[in-house]
Amino acid sequence: METDIADNICMELQLLLASTKIHFIRGYFQDFKFDEYEAVKKCYPHGYHGVDRYGRPLYIERIGSVDLNTLLRVTTVDRYIKNHISEQEKTLNLRYAACSLAARKYIASTTSILDVKGVGTSNFSKPARELFTEIQKIDSTYYPETLHRLYIVNAGSGFRVLWKAISAFLDARTRLKIQVLGNQYQSKLLEAVDPSNLPDFLGGSCTCSEYGGCLLKDKGPWTDPEINNILQEYFSRGEKFADYEESDSKIGVDGFQQEVQTGDVAEQVAQKILELEDCLVDTKELIETLLSKQQKLTDHIEQLKKLTSV
Numbered sequence: 001m002e003t004d005i006a007d008n009i010c011m012e013l014q015l016l017l018a019s020t021k022i023h024f025i026r027g028y029f030q031d032f033k034f035d036e037y038e039a040v041k042k043c044y045p046h047g048y049h050g051v052d053r054y055g056r057p058l059y060i061e062r063i064g065s066v067d068l069n070t071l072l073r074v075t076t077v078d079r080y081i082k083n084h085i086s087e088q089e090k091t092l093n094l095r096y097a098a099c100s101l102a103a104r105k106y107i108a109s110t111t112s113i114l115d116v117k118g119v120g121t122s123n124f125s126k127p128a129r130e131l132f133t134e135i136q137k138i139d140s141t142y143y144p145e146t147l148h149r150l151y152i153v154n155a156g157s158g159f160r161v162l163w164k165a166i167s168a169f170l171d172a173r174t175r176l177k178i179q180v181l182g183n184q185y186q187s188k189l190l191e192a193v194d195p196s197n198l199p200d201f202l203g204g205s206c207t208c209s210e211y212g213g214c215l216l217k218d219k220g221p222w223t224d225p226e227i228n229n230i231l232q233e234y235f236s237r238g239e240k241f242a243d244y245e246e247s248d249s250k251i252g253v254d255g256f257q258q259e260v261q262t263g264d265v266a267e268q269v270a271q272k273i274l275e276l277e278d279c280l281v282d283t284k285e286l287i288e289t290l291l292s293k294q295q296k297l298t299d300h301i302e303q304l305k306k307l308t309s310v
């Protein structure tokens with residue numbers, strides 16, 4: 001009951017924050033179209049697929065099946081990274097908010113599965129290492145604490161050698177969230193994910209055959225029309241709020257977009273967003289502390305009542 005209240009307040013804050021952020025992000029990425037999306041997915045199978053048992057988005061990457069030569073032919077490292085950032089923003093502002101609404105719980109982290117079948121030191125080439133390192137840098141700098149758990153599956157002896165080197169660079173907190181599993185991983189994954197949300201190639205029952213495979217569909221609460229309608233309502237409120245802020249500071253929409261290109265306003269907005277996110281985390285902690293204090297007080301009152309009634 002108490003966590004329900006904390007979850008509801010945090011969800012409201014999350015939706016409010018997302019509704020203001022989405023407006024700025026639309027401006028920032030308005031000219032970026034990742035037309036090579038399907039071609040990239042074919043040579044680098046990865047994507048969001050449903051939710052875990054708690055309701056967090058599930059992200060799956062089959063890094064062992066990546067065809068790096070084709071990948072670098074259909075896109076560039078720069079464009080891939082830009083796409084990665086826009087996907088991360090979508091998770092932060094759309095997927096988490098949709099998952100929170102669907103589960104009626106505050107959700108702000110992802111469960112990930114990395115299939116490393118066939119990955120070893122020999123096929124982890126320099127460009128692959130560079131891309132991997134760059135993405136890790138972005139994620140740990142700009143999206144910390146969004147990883148709930150990472151299950152690395154199909155880890156063979158080659159990968160384990162590589163893992164020793166990679167994990168040395170991870171902080172202890174992150175390392176604790178990661179489980180490296182061999183080919184007997186199914187029961188571990190099914191503890192965390194319902195079979196209907198887990199693709200068949202990982203031991204679940206989903207095939208998404210009508211979409212050509214599980215990693216092409218982006219299935220999840222964020223594509224549910226009913227949830228999207230509720231979110232749209234929030235987002236349109238955010239636009240009104242953002243327009244008001246701009247006119248107040250004498251920067252029109254056009255002016256704002258020009259400023260974004262120079263990076264000045266974008267930086268200020270990014271700073272503001274970070275502050276708001278910190279505030280959200282602080283608020284959740286404060287609410288939890290207050291609720292636990294309230295419970296202690298209630299218990300204490302009950303004990304006192306019993307004493308006086310004797």
Ligand SMILES: [Zn+2]
Nearest residue numbers: 206207208214
């Ligand atoms: Zn599927």
